[in-house]
Amino acid sequence: MKVGVVVFPGSNCDEDTLHVVRDVFGHPAQLLWHKDRDLKGSDYVILPGGFAHGDYLRCGAIARFSPVMEEVVAFAGRGGPVLGICNGFQILTEAGLLPGALLHNAGQSFLCRDVLLRVDGSPNRFTGGLSRTATFRLPIAHMDGRYFIDDEGRRRLEGEGRVLFRYADDNPNGSLAAIAGVLGEGRNVAGLMPHPERNAEPVLGNGDGRAVFAALLGS
């Protein structure tokens, strides 16, 4: 599996993500520039964390119109797996590939700390093999992570088992129903606010991100 990590101006987790995919999991991986109109043979696309295009207007609002996003949308439409982490999640909601929106944290502060996550939703390609009873400690680092969706959207999301992750101990940013990650309608696009790549090796923490990232990649 060849993994493409998209770099937007202002992405800052692209190299970390590339490192984990390539050096921790051993997948061939490449960076894709936001102006590329070609995914260069990638079989799996990741939109990493950061502040793409300065997060001007709204987080992800400008990035979703980057040339590469046309290819990402087409790739997702063909069933290709796409993962958005943090800012990548925000971009995927702006692009309409994932439902809902990510709003300013309820506490009005930038949050940079560990949270506990639990896995939810019905079986899917992104969380297969992860324990449903365990919690996973992952870092968050965001200002706009409050997941919101209207009542009807939430009923659909919950009814179709498309809530991937929920905050397990506290709800750091005021997300609706403590939602930390969701799955798209076609079940091949996923997004989450926490950063599995930042805790995928024991030197960076307890290594919980390794199990989570491995599941997300399906490896």
Added chain:
Amino acid sequence: MVARVYITLKPGVLDPAGKAVESSLHTLGFQDVASVRLGKYIELELPEGDGTAAKARVEEMCRKLLANTVVENYRVELGSER
């Protein structure tokens, strides 16, 4: 002509920044303020022409980029000067 675009959070969507401003106003003695909602104001300069068509065009810009209609409402006003 100039288009003035007002973008506001939909009713029912929590606005923590608005709450913070509301609380500060109360601290300053403006107790009569019942609620504060923050939004965005965007000014666009457009060529002179048909107002109805221009408004429809700006509303399209709102739906495509300027607002996120999942959580925001927009309102467009046209004027002749800035």
